[in-house]
Amino acid sequence: MSAGRPLTCEEVLRYGQQIVPSLGVATVYRNVKMLAGEGWLSEVELPGGGLRYELADLPHHHHFLCRSCDQAFDVHQCPDEVQSLAPAGFEVDSHELILFGRCAACT
C-alpha cells in the first residue's frame, strides 16, 4: 500500500525485510498469492520477468515501466477508444497500456 506502485515478490521481500529482517521468500510468495486469491491484490503482467502485484481496488489505470531500474509505476489515464481498435470478430474484455522509458529518478 505504501509503495503506491506494482511490486514484484522480490521487491516486496526487500521492503518487508526492512521491517522484519528475518522475512523469507516463501512467506512473501505464500501471502501475496493468498491475498491475490482472496481478491485483495491483482496480478500485473508486464514484460520482463515475474508477475507484479498491486492493490485490487485501484481505479482503471495503466503502467510505466522504467528500462533503467525496472520499476513499474502507475499511469492514471487511459486513451478511451481502446475497445474499438480490435479487428472485427475479436472480443476485447480488457486491455493494458505500457509506457516504456526512464522514470523521474533515472532520468
Added chain:
Amino acid sequence: MSAGRPLTCEEVLRYGQQIVPSLGVATVYRNVKMLAGEGWLSEVELPGGGLRYELADLPHHHHFLCRSCDQAFDVHQCPDEVQSLAPAGFEVDSHELILFGRCAACT
C-alpha cells in the same frame, strides 16, 4: 511471414515441422535469435511466458492476445496521445498496447 502475426519459438517450431518434420528446437532458437540480432525480426514481449517474434519492418502497431488460444494478433491502430500520459519527469521512449479477449476463431 506467412503467419502475419507474432510467433513464439514453439509456434515457429510447429509451423516449421509441417514443412521439415525433423526440425528441432535448437535450430529454431538459433535462427530466430540470429534473425532478431540482424534486424530482420523484432522481439515482442507480451504477458504469459516466452518472447514472441515478428517481422521488423512492420509499421507501428499493437497486439491482441487471445486468452483462450494464447495466440497474438496484430492491431493496426494506435491511440495517438499516448506519449502525453506519463507522469511529469518521466521520459517515454516507446509504448505497447495490448488488448485481451477472445480471437475470432475462439469466440
Added chain:
DNA sequence: ATGATTACGAGAATACACTATCATTCATAC
C-alpha cells in the same frame, strides 16, 4: 502454563524457457 493449531523460514525441489555440446548431415567447391 499447557497443548493444539497455525504460520514461518531455510533450503531443497520443481518447472520451464532457453542454450551449449557434439556427432551427424548437408552443401559447396574443386
Added chain:
DNA sequence: GTATGAATGATAGTGTATTCTCGTAATCAT
C-alpha cells in the same frame, strides 16, 4: 566423387522464478 566447412538436431545442461518440505516458532484457547 571427394574433401571441407557450415548447419542441423537430439539431448544434456543452465538459469531463474516459484513452490514444497519440514523442523521450529509464534499464537490462541483453555
